[in-house]
Amino acid sequence: MIGRDEELRLLRELLTDTAAGNGGALVVHGTAGVGKSALLRAVGTEAAEAGFRVLRTSGVETEQWLPFAALQLLLQPTIRTIKNLPAPHQQALGDALGATDAEPQIYRVGLAVLELLADEADRQPLLLLVDDLQWIDSSSSDVLKFVARRTHDLPILVVTGSRIHSPDAYSPGVLPDLRLEPLGPAAAAELLDSGAPGLPDPVRERVLERAAGNPLALVELPKAAQNLPAHFDDLPLTQRLEQAFAARTDSASRECRTFLLAMATEPTSPLSQLLTVSSRLAGSPVTVHALQEAIDAGLVGMVDRRIEFQHPLMRSAIYMRAPVADRLATHAALAAVMDDVPGRQLVHLAAASLGPDEELAARLERFADDSQARGKIAAAVPALGQAADLVRDPHRRTALLIRAAELASEINDHVNAQMLLDRADLSVLGPVERARLMLVSDSAAFEPDEPQRRIQDMVTAAADAFDAGAGGIAETLLWRAAARCFFQDGDTQVRSMAADELDRWNPDPDASHLLTVRAYTEPYRYGADVLARLGGLAPDPQDGRTLHFLGSGSMVIGDVGRAARYLAQATAVWRSQGRLGLLARSLASSWPRVYLGQLDRAREESAEGVTLAEETGERIVWLGVKATAALVATLRGEREDGIRAVRELRANSLFPGMPFASVMAQQVDGLLALFDGRATEAYELLARAFDPADPHYHSVSRWLLAPDLADAAVAAGTVEQARHLLADLPELAGRLPSEMMVVAHAYTQAVLAPDDSAEQTCTWALTALPTTWELSRARLHLHHGRWLRRQRRNVDARAPLRTARDGFVRVGARPWAEMAREQLRAAGESSGRQNANSGELLSAQEMQIAVLASQGLSNREIGQRLFISHRTVGSHLYRIYPRLGITSRGKLATALAALHEEQSVPGSQA
Template identity: 35%
Template sequence: MFAGGGGCLCVRVGQNRDMLRGRGTERAALEGLVGAARAGSSRVLVLRGEAGVGKSALLEHAVASGGEMRILRAGGVEPEAGLAFAALHQLLWPVTGLLDALPEPQRDAVRGALGLAAAPPDDARFLLSAGVLSLLTEAAADGGLLCVIDDFQWFDRASADAVLFAARRLRAEGVGLLLAVRDHAGVPVRDLPELRVGGLDEVSAAELLIERAAVAPAAPVLDELVALCGGNPLALGEVAGLLTPEQLTGRAALPDPLPIGAGISELFGRQVDGLPEPARRVLLVAAAEGTGDLGLVLDAAKRLGGDDPDVGPAESAGLVGVAGSSIRFRHPLVRSAVYAAADSGRRRAAHLALADALGGDLDRRAWHRAAASVGRDEEAAAELAASAGRARARGGYADAGAALARAADLTPDLAVRARRLTDAATASWLGGRPGQAETCLARARELADDPRLLAELAQLRGRFELCSGDAAEARRVFTEGAERARESDPGRALEMLADAAEAAGNVGDDEALVEIGRTAASFEGGDPFLRSVLVGIGAILAGDAGRGVPALRSALASADGLDQAARLMWASAAASHLGDIDASARHIIQAGRVARVSGMTGQLPVVLEFVATAERLSGRFTLSAAISDEGLALAREAGYTNSAAAHLANLAVIAAVRGRADDCERHAREALAIAIPHRVGLRASIATYALGLLDLTLGRFAAAHTRFESMVNAGPGAAHPISTWRSSPDRIEAAVGCGEAARPILTAYERWAANALTPQSQALVARCRALLAEDTNEAVAHYQEALRLHASGNGSPFEEARTSLLYGERLRRSHRGGDARGPLRAAMETFQRLGLDPWAARAHDELRASGESVARPEAVALNDLTPQELRIARLVAEGASNREVAARLFLSPRTVEYHLYKIYPKLGVSSRTELARLVAT
């Protein structure tokens, strides 16, 4: 299925000494990386430079520096850039014996991707990538690991994504990862440490020219050659060997243009032209084949006819090297020159001969058949589509998308072409190639006339928009598509209505949600649970609680046994519209757990948006921030722009409640820059709310009131009713603090909370009533009722502490300092435990003003943990093993062990039992 083991085909044969001349800085960087990996730290470095500048020689130097370390090597080869996981197979094959040490979901995903077992679950990209990280960590366990990857720009996308995922998460596993990539290559390595490999310095370049030239160059000629070659060692060496003594000594003019840069390919082309035809034929087939399989190359070259193929003259000329069963080009530009010099007919013939010679290697055969085709060719298209299906089954979505798009180009039948373009759009989107997905989608829509396919295309288009585009446009596409599919595909039509509701919810368009609910009630077929949720939400928003509440409660009654993340998220939405914050959070947190180990891991960034929000509303700010940090990284890797905005907005709220103004403003600004033009009102309103909450946290009540009012008064796409409802207690506090009217806010909040039977919701209503009570005794009664409700439920400790703070402030201002000290002390201790310094300071100041001299309590150690450490500590405290933690957080078990080694001393515990006890407090 894949090209076998060894290193890259396109390697330098000799001349490493020339390439390393004057490379002291680069060698030191590589030796430092190797030494760090040997000592147990992980380092990643990208070597970037033009072809021929010496990147491969530097990689060889790193390998030589590795000594007895375990070395894994791979090199991208252009003909295999569309074969999913071909490069990963090459890199990991020597260590597949370590797979049993991985957590089961990761192990199965890696085995499936490498063709060693059944395919992993659909869209298991993060499980696979985490499995690669775990496998590299296991391979580094005994003395460190050095991974050396050349020509990364030619890695297939599935392999590149998995390697980059691991690279961004390496910390202290003892892995050194080196990636060599050409200048201007479209590979997303910008966020990794990079070393620019430029030309040699003038002295080293001159030394190389003098050493390689037939005669000593004259000084002016030497200076001119150094300047013209730009220090490129390959260009310097080739030019020095080709110039005549007269040209070198200045007695004859230098060629114009000098054969460097693009001219190097022409130079190699002239060398190829001088070879006998049997040798040229071998070179052309080798250039088309790309992986260096000498037996396959000779077999295919023989099939082209003519004299028996002969590689000897090409080897004697130094254009290729033959070692064992491999044929290797001296340099990638040699291969490029050979391929470019052949006309299209000869290239197609070479690919066809390779396809015939490959036999049972169906994936490589399919690509060569496609390269040999002219015009429409259903047989070649079907082979390529089948190859795409195999890639998709292993999780190689981007490569499957490329194969399906090429198969569609070859497909004669318009209906089949539309089907393949649709599949290409889906695979490309899942593979993180939105541009290719949009192109395929547009082409498919021009061809499709089948109603069911048109419905599928509409749903795809809407989902693309919802994830990374205009949420209002997504709602329109879903709604219109659902109506068109109502008769031909009722099940999909209801799904599209649900998608439309999700989009409308993101926009903040309640009128659209009401209409979607009415439409869903008239639909037949599809999922009854989903219909009940849509009908119930629409009715609630229309003010018809008599119809909406029973529908939502009926849906929730069947939610306990749900085991799909998407359905759990709809259950959470139902609970939220009933005002049951606790149930909403419970369903969302369960959805996150399910998504991490299921086939929905590709949608995990979206699920984590709601998990992070649920944890924040429950008062677990540190954990919420840790989840949003993870979700933000995954959203950016997956290309889910709107999900990134959600995580940024949540991080802004958490920074606000902690009083971290710079972080709050930065996160909010980034979220708004995405959410406003994309009309994602839910995220825009949360980012704006964060800025108002920051003002409230810092005691700037008038500024907070102004900010909250701007959030409420903005229209759909910039505001959201849910944010308005949930922010009501904050808005009332800000209004009271600056002397503005707050009674209308309370009236609206009471209407919304009428269906919310949870203690948490009713506690907040009681607190708001207390704030607006003019009579102190009435206020005290409301505060006491609020605290009773807080204590009877499992709500947010932050909100309970705020109630205690406001209660104590009211008592102190009423000259009841003695009574105020109890609630103020409780508030201060809770705020301090949660790491909310501005709130703790406010309670502390109030406590001192009440007449009690008290020092601030010690900070809780949990607040000193990093986001990664906190996530691990929480799961371990819940009883998860290291392997289970690794599976759920897309880490390696050894990384979990490393973090626990740091967590225990930070928290002052020595066992899992002690850790669980501390986390539970």
């Protein structure tokens, strides 16, 4: 290749790393014709010569609505080895590839594909080449993303090609990407002269200027230079290329042109089918000679025994150049030979239609109904979109588009959902359709500057839908509005409006939906009642939806212990079902675990939550688990990790409008300052979270920062100011007696108490604190010990300081443990040195793997639980063993117990 030395160097390095077992992924993106396909072909050739097995697939516009079409093409060479997989993986692939009518669950399919490829790569390193990513069907795209993010411990390299304006850019910043730029002047001239030597200087200069470094243009424009229209130079580059391609077909025979149009209309159709259709259209036999003519003209080629256009623009050029009547006839002829593939048949019947066709629209809708019933949602979406174009009634058309958008959102295809909504006529919406529309657009409509208006609109739409008889839709929309009251800290008016609307419906007072809405909206009004009713419930441990409702409702009002239990149960349900988006949401349980002192588990769950939220597009969830990860790192003494995580959090585009996350970020910054000895700065940072005019203020979550504020106030000498900021805490704690409020009240009362009542108040506070809040109890013992030392009672101070130190060591709160040690030394007692953090030995995922392996789970069972390959599990274990000083799996339990015991030993005492 000319002018791509740096790009090829990068890809060769990736191949070398992959051959050594360190795979990866790369998204190559750039404009049409810039050389993505050529680069992928080049790396494929080099990989094959280096001993790789190369698997290929590409996106095709006409197959975007055929679930797993691109995946089926990719896996075709490995299809015989599927039988070697465990039965659950065989079942998942059978569901996806059409062997059964069962519902294919995307992430179960993804894990099955990962295991299939991992087994293949164990014999021979793999290179997966995925071209025209922008046209890959959504199901295949989701599976390929799942695999691409899990190849770093496997000899598998995934390289994809996508246009810059692709609807699915494969999460830029999550997967490595390479932008392919046009060639520089010297490389462009070299490429032109190598392909078209001897061009007259005027023509050569014209081509160089018009090609603008685009390699495809440099190759193709000279071939068509004599047949281009006068206005050619005024067209955009892509259109110039399309016209250049189309001009090359003018000299082809009628049979060849008919064959090329059939192939452009259905690019993946078998050759025999294309020849049959072409013969019908031409009115005479079309044979392989037509194919040979197209190959000789450089229009198509053979790749792995498949016929392909030399470039996607060539296909679109041939299709668009054909007369409309010929295109319609080709679609009709293709539909006539596809009785055995109803999905494809309907695609072509719809494309062959001119104007409304109510009968065909009804067929498309029935196909969508059947697809949805069998779990093939990705097929239902475009069927409904095409049905909408064929109906006369604008109300029905909009209803079809909204239903299609709902289903697109259900499979996380948010770009397509928005495109469908853009086609809808909002002026004909009734109350139910308006509520459905608001539900579809909800996840992408977090306006940082108008949250109150949006919440109010959602409540109004929910009320109208309820009055129209759509109770289920109304209930879901009102819950979404209530959730915004927490995420965006809705003002008093919208909180009351949402709660009152629910009351108007006279719901079951113990319903999980009602309790959650009340917790989200009016915690100080309904808090005591919600807590009492939560205590009397016994939800089904397999009902993930109810468990998540109750867990999230408990969490936002600070009922921390119950939140952790319910969300842990919901997590187990979603994990067993392979529903990664819902699993990411329930991993919000990592946040309450922080306050229970379960820092190791909070670290593991927040790390997994960040990964899954990125993967599934759960943007709000990402803010929460990222903030938790920052807080956990800070509390564990991993200062740089905490700083980096909070920086990434603040850089997120949604952050400015999300007080639930900004208050957590402020807590991290305040604690970092406090641990660094910058007491005044720490107090000022934390105090901002209690100022209603500050963007870091949250009317409920601020109370989780109250103990930190009190500690900073004592250290900074701002106790009176802190008492003023916390003046309304006792009254609010009475109205909302959750664990969070009890701790905030008791802790701050003790820490900020005057000297004449300090010891008595501290004793009361230790009794009031929940026994499960081990971290807060240790902090209060530390405060008590410090106060005793200030009173020159060093001997008395040693016992609470020792208790504090031991508590901090148990939970892994290293900065506070060191503070306790320093105070003990000052009180005359040696406390030894801190032992290594488990995080310094094992990453969050490695710790998960080690624990599960120590419990007797096999590598495959661990892989299924964590959604990684069993071979990745094995790679992790071989790295874990030497770090723990062991040589085999059987010694893991003992090593982990010893590590935990070592971290729990406070050190020698004098």
